Amino acid sequence: MEKPPTIKDVASLAKVHAATASRALNPQTRGKVSTRTANRVLEAAKTLGYAPNSAARMLRTKTSSVAGVIIPDLRNPVFPPIVRGIEDGLHEAGYMALLGNTDGDEERERELLLAMRGRQTDGFILATGRRTDPAPTVPTVLVNRRSDAGDVPSVTNDNNAGIFSAVELLASLGHTRIGHAAGPQGLSTGWERYRAFVDAMDSHGLAVEPGRVTFATAFTEEAGYRAAMALQGDVTAIIAGNDLIALGCYSALAERGLCCPDDVSVVGFNDMPFADRQRPGLTTVRIPHYEMGLEAARLLLERIANPTTPAKRVILPVELVRRGSVAPPR
Amino acid sequence: MEKPPTIKDVASLAKVHAATASRALNPQTRGKVSTRTANRVLEAAKTLGYAPNSAARMLRTKTSSVAGVIIPDLRNPVFPPIVRGIEDGLHEAGYMALLGNTDGDEERERELLLAMRGRQTDGFILATGRRTDPAPTVPTVLVNRRSDAGDVPSVTNDNNAGIFSAVELLASLGHTRIGHAAGPQGLSTGWERYRAFVDAMDSHGLAVEPGRVTFATAFTEEAGYRAAMALQGDVTAIIAGNDLIALGCYSALAERGLCCPDDVSVVGFNDMPFADRQRPGLTTVRIPHYEMGLEAARLLLERIANPTTPAKRVILPVELVRRGSVAPPR
DNA sequence: TTGTATGCGTTATCAT
DNA sequence: ATGATAACGCATACAA
Numbered sequence: 103m104e105k106p107p108t109i110k111d112v113a114s115l116a117k118v119h120a121a122t123a124s125r126a127l128n129p130q131t132r133g134k135v136s137t138r139t140a141n142r143v144l145e146a147a148k149t150l151g152y153a154p155n156s157a158a159r160m161l162r163t164k165t166s167s168v169a170g171v172i173i174p175d176l177r178n179p180v181f182p183p184i185v186r187g188i189e190d191g192l193h194e195a196g197y198m199a200l201l202g203n204t205d206g207d208e209e210r211e212r213e214l215l216l217a218m219r220g221r222q223t224d225g226f227i228l229a230t231g232r233r234t235d236p237a238p239t240v241p242t243v244l245v246n247r248r249s250d251a252g253d254v255p256s257v258t259n260d261n262n263a264g265i266f267s268a269v270e271l272l273a274s275l276g277h278t279r280i281g282h283a284a285g286p287q288g289l290s291t292g293w294e295r296y297r298a299f300v301d302a303m304d305s306h307g308l309a310v311e312p313g314r315v316t317f318a319t320a321f322t323e324e325a326g327y328r329a330a331m332a333l334q335g336d337v338t339a340i341i342a343g344n345d346l347i348a349l350g351c352y353s354a355l356a357e358r359g360l361c362c363p364d365d366v367s368v369v370g371f372n373d374m375p376f377a378d379r380q381r382p383g384l385t386t387v388r389i390p391h392y393e394m395g396l397e398a399a400r401l402l403l404e405r406i407a408n409p410t411t412p413a414k415r416v417i418l419p420v421e422l423v424r425r426g427s428v429a430p431p432r
Numbered sequence: 433m434e435k436p437p438t439i440k441d442v443a444s445l446a447k448v449h450a451a452t453a454s455r456a457l458n459p460q461t462r463g464k465v466s467t468r469t470a471n472r473v474l475e476a477a478k479t480l481g482y483a484p485n486s487a488a489r490m491l492r493t494k495t496s497s498v499a500g501v502i503i504p505d506l507r508n509p510v511f512p513p514i515v516r517g518i519e520d521g522l523h524e525a526g527y528m529a530l531l532g533n534t535d536g537d538e539e540r541e542r543e544l545l546l547a548m549r550g551r552q553t554d555g556f557i558l559a560t561g562r563r564t565d566p567a568p569t570v571p572t573v574l575v576n577r578r579s580d581a582g583d584v585p586s587v588t589n590d591n592n593a594g595i596f597s598a599v600e601l602l603a604s605l606g607h608t609r610i611g612h613a614a615g616p617q618g619l620s621t622g623w624e625r626y627r628a629f630v631d632a633m634d635s636h637g638l639a640v641e642p643g644r645v646t647f648a649t650a651f652t653e654e655a656g657y658r659a660a661m662a663l664q665g666d667v668t669a670i671i672a673g674n675d676l677i678a679l680g681c682y683s684a685l686a687e688r689g690l691c692c693p694d695d696v697s698v699v700g701f702n703d704m705p706f707a708d709r710q711r712p713g714l715t716t717v718r719i720p721h722y723e724m725g726l727e728a729a730r731l732l733l734e735r736i737a738n739p740t741t742p743a744k745r746v747i748l749p750v751e752l753v754r755r756g757s758v759a760p761p762r
Numbered sequence: 763t764t765g766t767a768t769g770c771g772t773t774a775t776c777a778t
Numbered sequence: 779a780t781g782a783t784a785a786c787g788c789a790t791a792c793a794a
Contacts, residue, residue: 106549108787119765124789131789136763153550157496158787160487161770168530168551176512176519179705186506189533198547200498201531203519217528221486221498349709375509376706379679438771449781454773461773466779488771491786 107150116146123147127154160222169402170218171199173229174206178321178346179374180391181229184245187395188227195403197224204230206320225406227398231256233290241405245398247290248415255405255413257398259420261291261371264387265298266305267422268341268369271385273306275430277339277367281314283329283351285321285343292321292343295371299341311335318347326350331357338366338431345370345377345386348427352380363429373423383425390418437480446476453477457484490552499732500548501529503559504536508651508676509704510721511559514575517725518557525733527554534560536650555732561586563620571735575728577620578745585735585743587728589750591621591701594717595628596635597752598671598699601715603636605760607669607697611644613659613681615651615673622651622673625701629671641665648677656680661687668696668761675700675707675716678757682710693759703753713755720748 113123118139125131126143135143146152160166169192173181189199200223202214211230218226225241235249248256272280282299285292296315303310313334318325326347330340331354342348348370355362362368362382370377373388397416404411443453448469455461456473465473476482490496499522503511519529530553532544541560548556555571565579578586602610612629615622626645633640643664648655656677660670661684672678678700685692692698692712700707703718727746734741 109789110787120787121766121789122764125764128789134763139763151546153546155491155787156551157487157490158770159789161485161491161772161786162788162790164770166487166551176506176516177705179509179512182506182509182512185531186533189506189531196547198551199531201501201515201519201529203516216483217526220483221496221528375507376709379706379711380709381711439773440771450771451773451782452780455780458773464779469779485771488786489773491770491788492772492774494786 106155107152108155109152111150112143112147112152115150116143118143127152164222165224165406166222167195167197168200168221168223169197169399170202170215170223170226171229172202172204172211172214172218172226175203176201179376180246180344180372183375183391184229184395184398187392187397188245188399189395191396191399192403194399197399197403206230208232225402227402231290232288233293241402241409243398243402243405245394249290253413255401255415257394257401257416257418258290259387259389259394260417261294261420262298262301264371264389264420264422265295265341266302267420268371268385268387269299269302269306269308271422271424271428272339272341272367272369273308275367275428277431278308279311279314279335279337279339279431280308281333281335281337281340282310282316283326283333283340283342283347284315284317285347286319287317289321292317295343318343318350322346323350323353327353330354339369339428340366341369341371343371345372345374345384348384348386349380363427365432367428367431369428378423378425380427382427385425385428386423388421388423390420394418436485437482438485439482441480442473442477442482445480446473448473457482494552495554496552497525497527498530498551498553499527499729500532500545500553500556501559502532502534502541502544502548502556505533506531509706510576510674510702513705513721514559514725514728517722517727518575518729519725521726521729522733524729527729527733536560538562555736557728557732561620562618563623571732571739573728573732573735575724579620583743585731585745587724587731587746587748588620589717589719589724590747591624591750592628592631594701594719594750594752595625595671596632597750598701598715598717599629599632599636599638601752601754601758602669602671602697602699603638605697605758607761608638609641609644609665609667609669609761610638611663611665611667611670612640612646613656613663613670613672613677614645614647615677616649617647619651622647625673648673648680652676653680653683657683660684669699669758670696671699671701673701675702675704675714678714678716679710693757695762697758697761699758708753708755710757712757715755715758716753718751718753720750724748 126140204211231244231247244256318329327350330351370386456470534541561574561577574586648659657680660681700716
C-alpha cells in the first residue's frame with residue numbers, strides 16, 4: 103500500500119513547479135501554460151498514474167464534483183434506468199453519484215440529505231419529491247416527481263397526455279365503466295394522473311363514479327392489489343397509477359376469478375422493464391426512464407454552474423404501448 | 433448563503449482552543465478532555481449548527497467513510513437488490529456508496545477506480561470481477577463474481593449446488609439430452625456453472641455432447657438468444673447460465689416453433705425480480721441478492737478496519753425454485 | 763510563461 | 779487537561 107502520487111511528484115518528474123503542474127493539469131487553466139510543458143506534465147501524470155486528491159481540491163475550491171441521488175427504493179424497477187441515466191449524465195462532466203434509498207421515509211431522507219451535505223455534495227437529484235416539499239437551499243433537481251413549489255427544476259413525464267391516450271384507447275374499444283386504481287395523492291405522479299383521469303373521462307363524456315376510483319397507499323404491487331380489491335361499480339377496465347399497481351390489479355382480478363383482458367382490461371404507467379413479459383403483456387404508458395435521468399443530471403449541472411438561472415421544468419413525451427392486457431368489453 | 437461555521441468558531445464561542453474543540457467533538461478522543469469543557473464545546477457546536485467539513489477531515493485523516501461500488505450495469509435486474517443490500521450494510525457504519533457502471537468495459541472500470549480512489553474512497557465493492565483480475569491494493573470485496581486470486585475477499589453463491597440441483601430435477605423428470613447455454617467463461621459465475629454442469633451430468637451418468645453446450649458472450653437476453661439458437665443435438669432441456677440467458681432461450685424456442693416446457697424445459701439462475709412472472713414462470717436457482725450485498729458491505733468494513741485480516745470467501749446457499757418452465761420430456 | 767507564498771479546516775504531535 | 783504548531787494536497791493571487 104504505497105501512497106498515491108501527489109501533484110508534487112508529477113511536478114518534479116516533469117521538472118516544473120507544483121503550481122505549473124496544477125495549471126497544466128486543469129483544463130480550465132491549461133491556456134496559461136506553454137503547450138510543451140503542458141504535455142510534459144500530462145505525460146508525467148500518466149506514467150505516475152496520478153489522480154488529484156479530491157479532498158484537497160474540495161477544501162480549496164469548495165466543490166466536490168459529487169451529486170447526491172436520493173430515491174425511494176432501487177428495487178422498484180423504474181429507478182435503475184433512471185439512476186443509470188443520471189450517472190451517465192453526471193459522468194459527462196466528471197461528476198459522480200452518491201446514492202441513497204429512503205424507503206419513502208421522510209426522516210431517513212432528511213438524515214441522508216444532511217449526511218450528504220456534510221460530505222460537500224454539490225447538489226441533489228431527488229426522486230422522492232412530495233408535493234408539499236419546501237424549496238431546497240442547495241442546487242436540487244427533482245426527477246419523475248415534482249413539488250408544487252414552482253422554483254425547483256424538475257424532469258417529469260407528460261402524465262396528462264399518457265392518461266388521456268389510455269382513456270382514449272379504452273373508450274375507442276367501447277369501454278364506458280372505466281375504473282382508476284390511483285397512486286398516492288401526496289406524490290405528484292399519483293396526483294397528476296388522477297386529475298388527468300378525471301379530465302379525460304369528462305372530455306370523453308364518461309362518468310367517474312365514486313366507487314370506481316380507489317387510491318393505493320403506495321406505488322407497490324401489494325398496495326395496488328388492495329386498491330383493486332376495493333374497486334366497485336362493475337368496471338370493465340382499470341387504469342392503474344403505475345405498472346406495479348397494475349400488477350396488483352392482475353392479482354386482484356385473478357383472485358376474483360376474472361380474466362384479463364376478457365373480463366377486465368388493465369392499463370399501467372411507466373413501461374417498466376419486463377412489463378412486456380407479464381402475463382398478459384401489460385398495456386402501459388412508456389416513459390423515457392433513461393433520458394429522464396440524463397436530463398436531470400444535465401439540469402443539475404447547469405444549476406450548479408449557475409444557481410441563479412431560472413428553474414426549468416422539463417416534461418418529456420410519453421407513448422402508449424398496447425399489449426395483451428386490453429380488449430373490447432364483453 | 434453565509435458560510436458554515438468552522439471548528440474555530442465553535443472553539444472561540446466555547447472559549448477554548450480549536451484543538452481542544454476538536455478533541456471534544458470527536459467521540460474517539462473525548463476522554464482526553466474534561467467533561468465540563470467537553471459539554472461547553474458540544475453546546476457551542478449545537479448553537480452554531482456546526483457540521484465538520486469533511487473535505488478537511490478527509491485531507492487530514494485520509495478516510496472518507498465512502499465506498500466505491502462498481503457494477504456492470506444497474507439495468508441488469510440482479511444488481512439493484514445487491515446494491516440495495518450494500519447500501520444498507522454500509523449505512524450501518526455511517527458509510528455511503530459512490531456508484532459506477534462499467535458496461536463490462538475494462539477501460540471504463542480502470543477509469544472509475546482511479547477517479548474513485550482520487551475521491552479518497554476507503555474501499556471498493558466490485559461486481560465486475562473477471563477471473564484473471566489482479567489482486568487490488570486497496571480494501572476490496574468482490575460480490576457475485578470472484579477472481580481466481582485467492583487473497584481477495586468475496587461473497588458469492590453456491591453455483592455448484594445450484595447447478596447440481598437443476599440437473600437433478602431434470603434427470604429425475606426423465607431428461608437425458610440436457611443442454612447448457614453457458615455464460616461467459618471469463619467470469620467466475622459462467623465458469624463455475626459450466627464446470628458444475630459437466631460434473632453434475634457426469635455424476636448422473638449423463639453424456640455432455642459437444643453440440644449441446646454453447647457459450648453466450650454476455651449475460652444478456654440477446655446473447656442468450658444466440659447461444660440457444662446455436663444449440664444442437666436435439667435437447668429436451670436447457671440449463672441457462674443465468675435468467676437473462678434463459679429468457680433468450682425462450683425467444684429462441686419460440687422462433688423455432690418449440691414450446692416451453694412441452695418440447696423443451698428451461699432452467700435459469702438467479703431468480704431475478706419478475707422471473708416468476710415470465711411466460712412460462714421461470715424455474716431457476718434463487719440466490720440471496722440482498723443478503724449478498726449486505727454481507728459484502730460488512731466484509732468490506734471489516735477489511736477497512738483491519739486490512740491484514742485474512743481474506744474471507746463467503747459462499748451463500750441457494751435454492752432451486754420450480755415453476756412452469758420444466759416438465760417431463762415428451 | 764513560470765515560480766513563490768498563502769490558506770482552505772481539520773487533527774496529530776508536540777510542549778506546557 | 780489544554781494550547782501551540784505543523785501538515786495533509788491543492789489552487790490561486792501575486793511576483794518575477
